[in-house]
Amino acid sequence: MGYGVILGSFLLAAVLALIPMPQWLLWGRPEWVALVLLYWSIALPHKIGIFAALVIGVMMDVLEGAVLGQNAFSLAVLALLSLLLYQRLRVFSLWQQSGMVFVMIGMHQLASQWVQTLEGTGARTPLFLLPALTSALLWPVVLQVLRGVRRHYRVS
Template identity: 35%
Template sequence: MANPRSPFLAIIWSLSAALLMSILPLPDALQAWRPEWVMLVLIFWVMHAPSWVGLWFALVMGLLLDAFLASPLGLHALALVLVIYVTRMTQRWSGVFSVRQTTALVFLLILLERSLTYAVLSVRGEVPTDLSYFLPAAASALIWPTVLLSLRRWTQR
């Protein structure tokens, strides 16, 4: 019986790439459509390697994202931890869901994350001006099948 290979390097590599894609500059017209890369990659790893990635990983990645994006400390960390908690609760379903169903689930999870950050920013008095604040949820749902297929090969034994 072959030993299962460890996804540790793939997790570190993919999360580093997600952090990089989250901070790369985009033209102003595309800025509102930037997918939530870190959230997508964390959701994938929680669904496919739950013993490796969990709430502590989400907390650390959220704090790194806060530092890189110069957002209030804990803003993304809180949202990532709460969404990853919900993802862990729905992790059993993802094994039987089709790609369309997991795409819908990812859309709802990222919409939850955007709603949480919207609520926190509203409490701070920094309310985003329009509903384009929620466009990354749609962009992330559109890019999810690509993320799923490109990272899935690292989980196959």
């Protein structure tokens, strides 16, 4: 049951990441998959880690039509950071966690931007970091919703 709930949350995050939006809103789209990965790797570091990030990243590469490995690489970096810091993140206040989410998803965005620049399609403006800000602002909501789901379905 536990893995089904986790998989379901990742599928919902993938759907939210792929919903068509107006061009002016695309720059600020939160990193839904990264937020869900961050939550599960902090809550259940023994179940969700770098391998899960790689698998989910390849899935997102295929769904988005990105260079194979772009999302896998950046999500693996995010998972590694969260696994290194999960004990500290758990004791931080909600706003301190949001600040760390901003930094960690910013690093995820930088890794993804680096691969896009190597490909020749990188952004020419620092607006590519805007999803890190919107993700950090949504972190308290994502945390409460996923925590409620985890407790309701007794995922451990």
